[in-house]
Amino acid sequence: MSAERFEGDWDHIIVGAGSAGCVLANRLSTDLRRRVLLLEAGGEARHPYLQVPAGFLKTFRDPRFNWNFTTEPGPGVDDRAMHTPRGRVLGGSSAINGHLWVRGSARDFDGWAQAGCRGWSHEEVLPYCRGLEDYRDSAHRGAGGPQHVSDIPALHPIVAAFLDGGAECGLARNPDYNGAAQEGVFTYQRSIRRGSRFSAASAFLAPIRRRANLRIVTGAMVLRIETASGRATGITFVRDGRALTAHARGEIVLAAGAIGSPHLLQVSGLGPAALSRALGLPVIADNPGVGENLQDHYAMRVVHRVIRPVTLNEQARPPRLWWEMARWVLTRRGMLAYSPAHAGAFARSRDTLEEPDLQFVFTPASYSEEGVTGQLQDVPGMTIGVWQCRPESRGFVRARQSDPRQAPAIQPNYLAAAEDRAAAITGLRVARRFLGTRALAPWSAAETAPGPARQDDDALLAYARAKGATVYHLCGTCRMGGDGAPVTPELRLRGVDGLRVADASVMPRIVSANTNATTMMIAAKAAAMMLRQSTTNP
CATH class of the missing domain: 3.30.560.10 (Glucose Oxidase, domain 3)
Incomplete structure (x- = not known):
């Protein structure tokens, strides 16, 4: 399928407008010199089921908002296959989840750092956790951030x-x-504001929809990551039956989640070489760990x-x-x-x-x-x-x-x-x-x-x-770490330039918590690292 060029070159292309993608789009587009493109396979989050907190049960299997994945039968669970919801809408799984705001323990993040994830200790991630929140100002909590958090x-x-x-x-x-x-x-503390769901899209996208340097494209099913000479150069996607390619002069960031991000890497020839060959795809980079280490x-x-x-x-x-x-x-x-x-x-x-x-x-x-x-x-x-x-x-x-x-x-x-x-x-x-x-x-x-x-x-x-x-706390499938991990602590995919992963898939080990808050923290830290780095045309 031949693809048309989509609206010039972009400094940042973000794949997935879930919890991570919304944070990335917000933070990266604060530099008005950078053109930011956010691609989401789902649609807008306007349906009442996505606004009423109790609508959670109605979105549980609704294909309008949900990828409705199913696991393979598992020997440890009597060979049952399990329904696995993932958000397919602006806000991603934060638009269909159970609202609970749980950040994890200090030991979770110190464990990441000790396992080779430099810069990810609790002391180093705490400022990003606090900066996300609008809850209360204290040594451990934040006030005035985009994500409203409320008590029952x-x-x-x-x-x-x-x-x-x-x-x-x-x-x-x-x-x-x-x-x-x-x-x-x-x-429990909840991502609910004045009786309505307050998803990542509510917190991070709604206030910035008019930014001239940000383009949000819904209904965009990404087909592959384009590469040339060892660098990720763009994203090919289908929208309204048309194949389009968005070209990146800066970096591409995958924020498609613990299922979507490794899957896209694999079908782009950037996962395990043996799997690429089995799928009949060229091996662009051999990353044996892409898709492994799934935790829940x-x-x-x-x-x-x-x-x-x-x-x-x-x-x-x-x-x-x-x-x-x-x-x-x-x-x-x-x-x-x-x-x-x-x-x-x-x-x-x-x-x-x-x-x-x-x-x-x-x-x-x-x-x-x-x-x-x-x-x-x-x-x-x-x-x-x-x-x-x-x-x-x-x-x-x-x-x-x-x-x-x-x-x-x-x-x-x-x-x-x-x-x-x-x-x-x-x-x-x-x-x-x-x-x-x-x-x-x-x-x-x-x-x-x-x-x-x-x-x-x-x-x-x-x-x-x-x-x-x-x-529904799937994570770990593009784990970050030292040598042997597919993603570096700077969230760069090994083996190809210009490509980062910044979502729940990079967690080396699952946190002792619901994963939504940690996923947002990962994206906030990723954006800060990217903003500190100069792009070709900042």
């Missing part, structure tokens, strides 16, 4: 009981798990039936739902203005650990489908989900065909590592303790999942294999 406005009585029960489990209330320490029970958080849930009809299950059904809809439209308040998880905890599975190894999410609701989220049940319920903070299992993303429009093979290898299986069992036991506190006893009728019959380790592991699910 009111406590459901069952959530208040969950927090009270934390002391029975040996945990104190933590007023800010994104502050000096993670451990404790807390209400794998969650299990414990569910209790609730005695009284006061949970979100009842509020989400007519006629109460009609009232809640009207309330949100008129006031931006009520059930529809909440994130799916209201409260949570970071806890240690054993006292000998130096920091938490388990993360929990709690909601006064219960779900009919497998996994952590899905269709609300018809009876009152409450749920706690749990996952291991830093799993050991590693998987891969690999192109099946040379056509990037065909989804790649995605194999997370959940529960492949013995440490992860042990953590799943322990996590379920700790979650049971959380729901079995005296504080929650007045609300609880009985445990419905895993169920009282599952008590020994084998039964709990079988439950984890059969009913666990992704929490």
Whole structure:
């Protein structure tokens, strides 16, 4: 397919307008001498489902906003293939996620630096974390940044009981798990502003749409990265049935995520040489690590039936739902203005650990489908989900065909590592303790999942294999690091000039947190590095 030239040369071409791409576009275009092009396969984020926080459940499988990937069947999860949502809209997955703002622990980033990622220690990334936020000004937090972060406005009585029960489990209330320490029970901070979702597109693109040096192109399906003489020279994409090539006189930045970025590199001949040959593609650069090192958080849930009809299950059904809809439209308040998880905890599975190894999410609701989220049940319920903070299992993303429009093979290898299986069992036991506190006893009728019959380790592991699910924190597939890593600590792809990767795929190891905030930090630091470097025609 021959391609037309697209609007001259660009100093920066960004592939993907998700959490990372929105930050990159905002920061790079602050220098008005630079022409910045942002390409997004999806469309604008105007639909009500993308504005109402509770619309999360409606976007979960909607192809208008979602790539709807599916993993390969996994031996560790009873050969199940899992639905894996990824945002396909301005804002990317920040436009369809569960809103939780969690930055990770200091040890996460110090571990990156110790593993060869120079410049990525906690002390060095903290200014970028703080600079993103509009929350509160402190040594650990930021105020006045583009990304609004809010606290939950009111406590459901069952959530208040969950927090009270934390002391029975040996945990104190933590007023800010994104502050000096993670451990404790807390209400979650959310990317919600005045009752509406506040995605990366809301925070970083909406205020700058009129910048003359920024061009945002939606509906642009990228086909390949163009190269010549060892340098990335442009991006070929399809829009409205036309093939177009945008030429880069500066740098190209991949921000297509842990699935999209390695996949695009592979179909451009910039991944593992053996895979390029198998796809019938020329080997432009041999990067064996591209697509490997896939990591994700794998969650299990414990569910209790609730005695009284006061949970979100009842509020989400007519006629109460009609009232809640009207309330949100008129006031931006009520059930529809909440994130799916209201409260949570970071806890240690054993006292000998130096920091938490388990993360929990709690909601006064219960779900009919497998996994952590899905269709609300018809009876009152409450749920706690749990996952291991830093799993050991590693998987891969690999192109099946040379056509990037065909989804790649995605194999997370959940529960492949013995440490992860042990953590799943322990996590379920700790979650049971959380729901079995005296504080929650007045609300609880009985445990419905895993169920009282599952008590020994084998039964709990079988439950984890059969009913666990992704929490959508895929990362690591273009890991940065020293020699042997496909991406340098400066986020340059090895083997070709003029090309960087700046999204969740560069994480060498998953953070002990939801990954959205860290992804934005990576993009902010990438932009700062790029702005410090002179371009051909700045």
